[in-house]
Amino acid sequence: MGLRSIIALLLATIGLVVFLSTLEPFRIFVPGLLGGAWMTVRIAALGSLLAVVFGVASALSALYGPAPLRWLARTYVEIFRGTSALVQLFWLFFVLPDFGISLEPFTVAVLALGLNVGAYGAEVVRAAIQTVPRGQWEAATAVNMTQGQMLRRIILPQAVLTMIPPWGNLFIELLKSTALVSLITISDLSFMAQEMNQTTMKTIDIFTLVLLIYLAISLTITIAMRLLENAASRGLARGRAH
């Protein structure tokens, strides 16, 4: 879909949420759900930040690190891509305390989602770096740059542009995975929905609102990433013109 129609869809979704929240059967759920949505947004934002850090760090270690670091990065990616996000979340929540490490549920949530999505992100970053043409490396070598300079000034700025759209997809996957944290007692949007559902049994009303709120957050991420992509490609085009 084009950027315009996504923005139109977002406005329609927000409009629908606002309209429904003025109606009688929905009104009582709105404050609770908004509180939950705020928790969801916080976990998604911190988790995404962590995922980018883990993704970039492990891609760079897997590509250019010394052997032990390379091996560690590859193991991390294989393990976290090979098992389920919920298993990882439960492992950190139920098993880690047995090793004497007790973390807050919120920390566990951010850590588990960040680690999980970071492993997928590592592959994105690796693929993006490898699609930069070989000639760029060779030209950078010819002007006597060190490997660090080449990466920082030549390769990564070009790779960033190709990795923006797949990162956008990963951020949406991460947002969707935040629903899992309701299973480790965090009162996010899903948790609030389940709790209200149990007390009021107004299942259709509650879950419709919740689905729309998630849709609004997803669409916001999509739009933000599109705008970022446009800005980055303009910057790169300007750089090329010099």
Added chain:
Amino acid sequence: MLWDWGYALEILPVLAKAAIVTIEATFLGFLIAASLGLVFAIMRMSGPLVAGPVTLLVELVRSTPLLIQIFFLYFVLPKFGVTLDAFTAGVLALGLHYATYCSEVYRAGLENIPRGQWEASTALNLSSFTTFKDIILPQAIPPIVPALGNYLVALFKETPLLSAIAVLELMQTAKILGSETFRYVEPITLVGVIFLIMSLVSAVGIRWVERALNRRTAR
């Protein structure tokens, strides 16, 4: 020692039995995803009156959490008089969720077929149904098998979500074992290991199918 081998060996058969439920859910869910995905893809290629609502539905399902969709089907359908057991509701939700992903894959596959194939079939006086079934689909499916395979593995890794509506698959069984004995280390770690092994095996399987298909189409 933290890890008790005796206990791990004792619960392994229980987990193996639960793994069968996980595998059943995976394959049934994927069967729904693969067939419904094709239906979505075809509907999105037809007139705007059909394509619009389907695109909107696909976008809604893709942008919202699977967990909420599982709850939605499990709690909401009974209000319309359709009572499903947890396993069926879970498998339906898994199938619906991944059908939206599969529909994108099918769409890419179908759009890759050159227009000339349709035109040649029209010239041969084939009906559009026959063209689609015998000319277009047999060419569109093989290149997208690896992409579909990746979604099969992704769907498999989402099956632990069914534990949220108490389906006795791997994760739920591990949690019950943990709550009975207050030892979570072995059950949850074993579930992780089982998932890792099955994912790695299926990744090798997908690569193998991909190579076999490439060889067939090259011939």
